[in-house]
Amino acid sequence: MLNQEEISPYSKAKQILNFQFSSIQAELAQLEQIIINEFIPQAGPLTEIIKYILMNGGKRIRPSLALVIGNLSSTSQNNKLSPKHYELAQLTELIHTASLVHDDILDEAISRRGKDSIHVKWDTKISVITGDFLFAQASVKLGKLECNEIVCIYADVLANLCIGELKQAQYRFDIANLNWDNYLEKSFHKTASLFAATTKSAGLLNNQSPEIINDLYNFGKNLGLAFQIIDDLLDFISTEKDLGKPILTDLKQGILTAPVLYALNDSNESIKLNLTNLIQSRFPDGSNNLKEAEKIIKESGAFEKTFNLAKSYIQQANNNLKALPDNEYKKDLFLLGDFILARLI
Amino acid sequence: MLNQEEISPYSKAKQILNFQFSSIQAELAQLEQIIINEFIPQAGPLTEIIKYILMNGGKRIRPSLALVIGNLSSTSQNNKLSPKHYELAQLTELIHTASLVHDDILDEAISRRGKDSIHVKWDTKISVITGDFLFAQASVKLGKLECNEIVCIYADVLANLCIGELKQAQYRFDIANLNWDNYLEKSFHKTASLFAATTKSAGLLNNQSPEIINDLYNFGKNLGLAFQIIDDLLDFISTEKDLGKPILTDLKQGILTAPVLYALNDSNESIKLNLTNLIQSRFPDGSNNLKEAEKIIKESGAFEKTFNLAKSYIQQANNNLKALPDNEYKKDLFLLGDFILARLI
Numbered sequence: 001m002l003n004q005e006e007i008s009p010y011s012k013a014k015q016i017l018n019f020q021f022s023s024i025q026a027e028l029a030q031l032e033q034i035i036i037n038e039f040i041p042q043a044g045p046l047t048e049i050i051k052y053i054l055m056n057g058g059k060r061i062r063p064s065l066a067l068v069i070g071n072l073s074s075t076s077q078n079n080k081l082s083p084k085h086y087e088l089a090q091l092t093e094l095i096h097t098a099s100l101v102h103d104d105i106l107d108e109a110i111s112r113r114g115k116d117s118i119h120v121k122w123d124t125k126i127s128v129i130t131g132d133f134l135f136a137q138a139s140v141k142l143g144k145l146e147c148n149e150i151v152c153i154y155a156d157v158l159a160n161l162c163i164g165e166l167k168q169a170q171y172r173f174d175i176a177n178l179n180w181d182n183y184l185e186k187s188f189h190k191t192a193s194l195f196a197a198t199t200k201s202a203g204l205l206n207n208q209s210p211e212i213i214n215d216l217y218n219f220g221k222n223l224g225l226a227f228q229i230i231d232d233l234l235d236f237i238s239t240e241k242d243l244g245k246p247i248l249t250d251l252k253q254g255i256l257t258a259p260v261l262y263a264l265n266d267s268n269e270s271i272k273l274n275l276t277n278l279i280q281s282r283f284p285d286g287s288n289n290l291k292e293a294e295k296i297i298k299e300s301g302a303f304e305k306t307f308n309l310a311k312s313y314i315q316q317a318n319n320n321l322k323a324l325p326d327n328e329y330k331k332d333l334f335l336l337g338d339f340i341l342a343r344l345i
Numbered sequence: 346m347l348n349q350e351e352i353s354p355y356s357k358a359k360q361i362l363n364f365q366f367s368s369i370q371a372e373l374a375q376l377e378q379i380i381i382n383e384f385i386p387q388a389g390p391l392t393e394i395i396k397y398i399l400m401n402g403g404k405r406i407r408p409s410l411a412l413v414i415g416n417l418s419s420t421s422q423n424n425k426l427s428p429k430h431y432e433l434a435q436l437t438e439l440i441h442t443a444s445l446v447h448d449d450i451l452d453e454a455i456s457r458r459g460k461d462s463i464h465v466k467w468d469t470k471i472s473v474i475t476g477d478f479l480f481a482q483a484s485v486k487l488g489k490l491e492c493n494e495i496v497c498i499y500a501d502v503l504a505n506l507c508i509g510e511l512k513q514a515q516y517r518f519d520i521a522n523l524n525w526d527n528y529l530e531k532s533f534h535k536t537a538s539l540f541a542a543t544t545k546s547a548g549l550l551n552n553q554s555p556e557i558i559n560d561l562y563n564f565g566k567n568l569g570l571a572f573q574i575i576d577d578l579l580d581f582i583s584t585e586k587d588l589g590k591p592i593l594t595d596l597k598q599g600i601l602t603a604p605v606l607y608a609l610n611d612s613n614e615s616i617k618l619n620l621t622n623l624i625q626s627r628f629p630d631g632s633n634n635l636k637e638a639e640k641i642i643k644e645s646g647a648f649e650k651t652f653n654l655a656k657s658y659i660q661q662a663n664n665n666l667k668a669l670p671d672n673e674y675k676k677d678l679f680l681l682g683d684f685i686l687a688r689l690i
Contacts, residue, residue, distance in 0.1 A: 044508070045515050102477060106470050125451050128473055129510055132447060135480065136503035143497035151496050152488035158481035163389070165474055170390050 019339045023328040027067045027081060028060065031089055039090065039137070049122060049130050053097055056113050061227075061336070062096050062198055063089035068336075069202035069216060072321075072329035084145050084205050091141035092198045095154070098134035099161045099194075101127050106165055107253070114244035150201045157197045164189030173254035175264070175276055183261055184225065191231070192224025199223075215320045219333075222317035227340050229310040232257035234343075236294060237303055252283050252290055258309060262302035271296060311341060364684045368673040372412045372426060373405065376434055384435065384482070394467060394475050398442055401458050406572075406681070407441050407543055408434035414547035414561060417666075417674035429490050429550050436486035437543045440499070443479035444506045444539075446472050451510055452598070459589035495546045502542045509534030518599035520609070520621055528606055529570065536576070537569025544568075560665045564678075567662035572685050574655040577602035579688075581639060582648055597628050597635055603654060607647035616641060656686060 021028060035054060043050040070085035103109070104117040105127050111117060119127040135158070142154055167186045171177050199220030203213045234243060235250040236259055250257060256279070264272055278293040297303075314337040321330055366373060380399060388395040415430035448454070449462040450472050456462060464472035480503070487496055512531045516522050544565030548558045579588060580595040581604055595602060601624070609617055623638040642648075659682040666675055 045511050102473050105473050124469055128447050128450050128476075129507060131473075132476075132480075132503075133507040133511075135477075136500065136507050139484070139500035139503050140497070143493060143500045146493050148488060148491050148493060148496075151493075152485070155481065155484035155488045158477075158484050162474060162478045162481050166390050166478075169474075 019335060021064045021068055021332045021336070023332045024064065024067045024071065027071075027086075028064060031060070031063060031067065031086060034086060034090065035093075043133065046126075046130055046133055049118060049126060050134070052115075052121070053101060053118060053130070054093070056115055058093075058097075058113070060093065062194060063093040064336075065195065065198045065220065065223075066092055066202045068329050068332055069199045069219075070205065072324055072327070072333070073203040073206045073208050073212060073216060075206055075208070082205060085202060087141045087144050088150075088198070088201055088205060091138040091154070092194065094134045094138040094141070095157065095161075096194060098131045098138065101134065102131040103165060106169070109245065109249075111245045114241075145201075145205070147201075147204060150204055153197045153201055157193050160189040160193040164191075164193075168255055171256070173256075173279060173282055175256070175279060178256050178261060178264070180261065183256075183258065187225055187228040187232075188221065191228040192221045195224030195227065196220035212323060215323055219317050219320035222313045222320060223337065223340070226310040226313035226317065226337070229258050229306060229313065230340055230343065233259060233303060233306045233310070236297065248290055248294060251293065254279070254282065258306040259297050259302040262305040263297040263300040266302070266305070267296075267300050271300070307341070314338075314341060364680060366409045366413055366677045366681070368677045369409065369412045369416065372416075372431075373409065376405070376408060376412065376431060379431060379435065380438075388478065391471075391475055391478055394463060394471060395479070397460075397466070398446060398463060398475070399438070401460055403438075403442075403458070405438065407539060408438040409681075410540065410543045410565065410568075411437055411547045413674050413677055414544045414564075415550065417669055417672070417678070418548040418551045418553050418557060418561065420551055420553070427550060430547060432486045432489050433495075433543070433546055433550060436483040436499070437539065439479045439483040439486070440502065440506075441539060443476045443483065446479065447476040448510060451514070454590065454594075456590045459586075490546075490550070492546075492549060495549060498542045498546055502538050505534040505538040509536075509538075513600055516601070518601075518624060518627055520601070520624060523601050523606060523609070525606065528601075528603065532570055532573040532577075533566065536573040537566045540569030540572065541565035557668060560668055564662050564665035567658045567665060568682065568685070571655040571658035571662065571682070574603050574651060574658065575685055575688065578604060578648060578651045578655070581642065593635055593639060596638065599624070599627065603651040604642050604647040607650045608642040608645040611647070611650070612641075612645050616645070652686070659683075659686060 040047060040051050040054065066085055066089035067081060070082075070088070071080045074080040100112065101118050104112060105119050105124055109117050110120050115121075117127075118130060138154075142151055145151075164186055167182070167189065171182065171186075196217050197220070200213055200217040203216040208216070232250065235247060235257070238247055240246050251260070260275075260279070263275055267275065275293060275296045278289045278296070281287065281289045283290040283293070318334055318337055321333060324330060385392060385396050385399060411430055411434035412426060415427075415433070416425045419425040445457065446463050449457060450464050450469055454462050455465050460466075462472075463475060483499075487499055490496075509531055512527070512534065516527065516531075541562050542565070545558055545562040548561040553561070577595065580592060580602070583592055585591050596605070605620075605624070608620055612620065620638060620641045623634045623641070626632065626634045628635040628638070663679055663682055666678060669675060
C-alpha cells in the first residue's frame, strides 16, 4: 500500500518544495515588483484585501509559466521577454486569484493556504466585488496585449471556469454521472483550461508557428490536468497543516474525483456497493461514514493509480516540449512537473 | 413645488412608457429571438435563472442603443446592421444584467422590477456564479467583434462598474466628501460608462470618423448621466409599485445623490444643519428621520433642480447628434431622451 511518504517522499518533497523557477529569477522578481508597486496600490479601497489575497504565499505557477514559456518559445536572442509577457503573467494570476475568491464563496471554504478566506475575514459582499475587480483588471490587461486570439482564448477560460464550478455543483454525490469523461472534462474546465491558455498565449506573443502553438497548448493542458489530479489526491493523503484547509473536504461535499472513480471501477461488487451507499449517505455529521469511505478508497489502491494517472499526464506534457530547444527553461518546466507530482500543498 | 405629476405627467408618461424604438422593430425582434433561442438555452444548469433575469421586463435600452446607433452611423445604404452589431447589443445587455445581479448582492436589494432578486429567489452563491457566467459570455462575444479598441473600451467599463460600486459603498452617509465632481464621476462609473461604450462601439463597428466616434461617445455619456440622475430622483418621487422596489432605498442606505446635493448646497445654514444631522443619524429603524429628511429635500426645490439637471444632459446628448443624418433613427434617440425624463420605472 502506497502511503504519503511513498508518493511524496519528504526528502524529495522538501527539496522540490523549495523549487523556484531558477531560469527566470530576475523576471519573477520584476513581476513581484509590478504586482506590489503598480498593481496593488491602484486597488483603492480594496488595496488591503487585494494585497492579502495576492501576497498569500501562492507559488505563482501560472504566471511563471507565461514567463518561462515566453523565454523558451522566443525567436529572438536578446531581450527575450516582451512587456506583453508580463501583462500576460499578471492577467493569468489575476484570473486565477479572482476565481479562487469567488469559488471560496461557492464552496463555503473557510480557509485557503492556512489563512481565512476573504468572505470569512471580511464578508461575502467584499468577496464578490474583489473577484469582479480582479476579473475587470485582467480584462484591461487583456486589451493591452492587442491580440484578438488571446482575447478569445481567455474569454473561453472565463466561461470554462464557470462551467467547471457548475458541473462540480451539479454532480455532487452523483455516482450515476461519475465517469472519466466527465471527471477529465471538469478538470479541464476548472484548471487545465487556464494553464493551456497561458502556455499557448505566451507562444502566440512570440509569433510562434502553429505547430509549436499547438504543442504549447497541449503542454499546458496536460500539466494542468496533472495539477488538478494531484490536487484531488491531496484531499485524501495530505494533512490539514500542509494543505492549509481540512482534508476530505471534497469528498465530504460530494465532489467525486479520481480516487473515488478508481475505487468504484476496480473494486468487487460488494465493496463497490458499500462505497456507493456511504457516498449516498452524504456523510451526516456524527457518523463515521466519511472515514469509512476513505478507508475503502485507500485500500482499493486508488491513491497509487491516481498518482500514476497524474504522472502519465506529466509525461505527456514533457513530450509536448520535444520540438522546443533543450535549455534552462525547458529544464525548469520538467522540474515543475516533478514539483507538481511531489507537492504537499 | 413640483410634484411627480408635474415632472412626469401621467398622460405623457403613459404615452412615452409605451415607447418602443419604432425604427428598429425588426432588429429588436431578431435580438429577442437570438437571446431566447440561442443564448439562454446554452446556459446549462443556469438556464432557468438566466431566463428569469434576462426576460424580466427590462426595456433593453442599452442593446437598443447599439442597434439604433449602428443604423444611424452606418455608411452603407443596404443591410445596415452587421452581425457584429447584434453581438455588441447582446454583450452590452449581458454586462448590464451581470452587474445588476452582483450589485443586488452588494446592495442587499430584495427586489428588482417588482420581482425577487436572484439572491433572494435562489441564493447568494447562485447570484455569484450567474453574474460570472454572464460576464464570461460577454467576454466571448467581445472576442467575436475582433476589434481591440472595443475590448479595451469594455474592459474599462468592467473596471468602472466596480469603481462605481466601491465609491458608492465608501461614501455612504459621507457628507464631507459629497460634491458634484464625486457624484458625477460615480454616476459615470456606475451607468454612463456602459452607455458611452455602447454608442461609441456601435460607431467603431461602422468604421466611422474620429469626430463622429467622439460625438457618439459623448452622446452615450450624456444620456447615461441623465439616466442615472433620473434614477436617483425616482428614489424620492416614484412609488414602490412603479419602481418595483421600495422608495427612499438609496437615501436610507446613505447613498447621497443629486437631490441631497441640491438641498444641502442651496438651503440656509439652519436647514442644512438639520438635514446633515438627519443623514448622520443613519436613519435608525423606528425613527421618523428618513421621512423628515425627504421633506426637507422636497421643500428645498431639489427635485425640480435635479430634473432640470437631467434635462440639460439630455439636451447635450441631443446636440451631440448634430453631425449625424436626420432620420427615423435620430428621431428615436430624441424620443429616448424624452422617455428617460418621463419614465416612472
